[in-house]
Amino acid sequence: MRSDKPIRQDLERLLRTAFPDDLPADAEEMMGRQLDRFRQRWVEKEREDALESIRSRRWTAALIRISLAAVSVLFIILGLRLRASSPQADLGSSLASLQQAAYFSGRIMDFQSMECAVRLDRPEEPSQQFFIQWISPEETRVRLIRAGEETVRTVHPPKPERSVLELIVKSGPDETVATSRLEAELRPVEGLLSSAQLRKLLDGRWRLAGTERRDGCDWKSFSVSRVSDASPSRITVDTCTSLPIRLEKDVGSGEKIEALFRWVPRSEPRGLLFHRPVSRGAAETTPS
Amino acid sequence: MEVVRAGAALSSPAWGILCAGLDGMRERLTYEELVAPVRERMMRIIWRIVRNPDEAEDTMQEVLTLVWKKLDRISRHPYPQALVLRICVNSAVDALRKQRRERRFVDSQILDRLPASDSDGWEQRETEAMIREAIGRLSRNQAAAVLMRILEGQSYGEIARALGCREVTARTHVLRGRAKLGRWLSHLRSSATEEVFP
Numbered sequence: 001m002r003s004d005k006p007i008r009q010d011l012e013r014l015l016r017t018a019f020p021d022d023l024p025a026d027a028e029e030m031m032g033r034q035l036d037r038f039r040q041r042w043v044e045k046e047r048e049d050a051l052e053s054i055r056s057r058r059w060t061a062a063l064i065r066i067s068l069a070a071v072s073v074l075f076i077i078l079g080l081r082l083r084a085s086s087p088q089a090d091l092g093s094s095l096a097s098l099q100q101a102a103y104f105s106g107r108i109m110d111f112q113s114m115e116c117a118v119r120l121d122r123p124e125e126p127s128q129q130f131f132i133q134w135i136s137p138e139e140t141r142v143r144l145i146r147a148g149e150e151t152v153r154t155v156h157p158p159k160p161e162r163s164v165l166e167l168i169v170k171s172g173p174d175e176t177v178a179t180s181r182l183e184a185e186l187r188p189v190e191g192l193l194s195s196a197q198l199r200k201l202l203d204g205r206w207r208l209a210g211t212e213r214r215d216g217c218d219w220k221s222f223s224v225s226r227v228s229d230a231s232p233s234r235i236t237v238d239t240c241t242s243l244p245i246r247l248e249k250d251v252g253s254g255e256k257i258e259a260l261f262r263w264v265p266r267s268e269p270r271g272l273l274f275h276r277p278v279s280r281g282a283a284e285t286t287p288s
Numbered sequence: 289m290e291v292v293r294a295g296a297a298l299s300s301p302a303w304g305i306l307c308a309g310l311d312g313m314r315e316r317l318t319y320e321e322l323v324a325p326v327r328e329r330m331m332r333i334i335w336r337i338v339r340n341p342d343e344a345e346d347t348m349q350e351v352l353t354l355v356w357k358k359l360d361r362i363s364r365h366p367y368p369q370a371l372v373l374r375i376c377v378n379s380a381v382d383a384l385r386k387q388r389r390e391r392r393f394v395d396s397q398i399l400d401r402l403p404a405s406d407s408d409g410w411e412q413r414e415t416e417a418m419i420r421e422a423i424g425r426l427s428r429n430q431a432a433a434v435l436m437r438i439l440e441g442q443s444y445g446e447i448a449r450a451l452g453c454r455e456v457t458a459r460t461h462v463l464r465g466r467a468k469l470g471r472w473l474s475h476l477r478s479s480a481t482e483e484v485f486p
Binding site for chain 2: 008011012014015016018019020021023024026027028030031032034035038039042043046
């Protein structure tokens with residue numbers, strides 16, 4: 001290694017002497033001019049690029065502004081259309097109807113005692129009348145008047161918790177009828193035989209059909225649509241008691257029933273309907 | 289003012305990935321950032337190797353063309369100014385090789401017509417020519433490493449950054465290049481430096 005050092009120094013001296021650092025002024029000036037020209041072109045290119053970038057950015061900004069304006073206008077139009085169509089009113093009334101339906105349904109369940117006069121109109125046949133009385137949740141009495149003949153039936157509406165066996169055991173031999181084997185003549189009034197069945201009948205989409213003022217209370221009419229029924233029921237509710245007072249329903253084949261309800265407080269004596277004939281109108285069917 | 293990229297000294301893989309991601313987002317360097325700080329060194333190094341005004345002009349032109357062409361790559365380099373200096377050395381060595389090829393033909397014609405009194409000048413030129421030829425025979429990296437080390441006095445670290453290699457590799461380039469030159473120019477070393485370049 002020691003012997004290499006002088007050789008290396010010799011070589012370095014040789015190279016430094018062969019490539020001296022003696023840049024002449026004319027060569028420096030010439031290369032300096034080259035570099036200046038290069039710098040000038042570089043700066044021009046940078047300026048062009050900057051202008052191009054600004055132009056591009058302007059276009060982008062303009063495009064964004066136009067898009068935002070278009071979106072704003074679209075939203076304004078949508079807002080105006082929504083306002084014009086007043087969806088809040090529809091939604092509100094729908095919710096109110098739903099709320100009322102739930103409330104009326106709850107009221108029906110509270111009142112276990114009800115008397116009801118029903119008229120069944122059939123095409124080309126005399127009308128039939130049914131007088132229905134809920135004796136208890138498990139017992140309903142039906143008086144049927146048809147062509148001047150009167151028949152009384154006792155029906156035991158099924159409760160969800162009761163078994164079929166229990167229904168058969170408890171049903172009477174003659175006049176007692178379980179709804180599981182309900183006679184054909186009682187079929188039209190099947191939905192009125194108990195509070196559970198009435199609630200089931202009224203379980204649908206309630207839509208307000210009209211309001212009329214009676215004795216200081218509003219009578220509200222609702223159209224109740226059910227998926228299973230082709231024609232909607234029409235129910236009228238007394239807003240003072242929140243209970244149904246009239247029901248009209250097409251039961252098919254041109255048959256139509258109209259029922260007038262009388263909700264009996266627990267303290268009031270029952271059975272009034274069974275002693276008076278029924279005719280059209282609630283005032284006549286309900287005892288004064 | 290040397291431009292050194294932030295974080296270039298760090299070598300963790302995560303940092304490398306981050307830098308690679310950021311590099312794509314970096315804008316080009318300006319003339320003032322890249323060339324202006326090494327302007328004098330560029331001119332000097334080209335002249336020292338080429339030593340001919342016309343060749344120096346051509347070499348500078350080639351260097352500037354390369355810098356402009358590779359500006360994006362240079363801008364992303366961790367040591368862009370070191371890279372520019374390497375381009376200068378490489379272009380100058382290329383010019384030297386070209387001179388070497390041409391001189392073989394020209395010298396054979398001119399030397400026959402030189403007067404006898406001009407023998408000292410002839411010897412000096414002949415020695416210079418041999419040294420240049422020897423430099424031209426080295427590989428590109430070895431020539432660049434030797435010239436940057438000996439003429440520019442750059443450290444091995446600076447040479448490594450300019451060549452884009454590790455410091456050990458740069459040192460190897462210098463040592464091998466110097467060893468080859470030592471062998472090829474052994475007959476000139478002690479006598480020639482004293483007699484030819486007193």
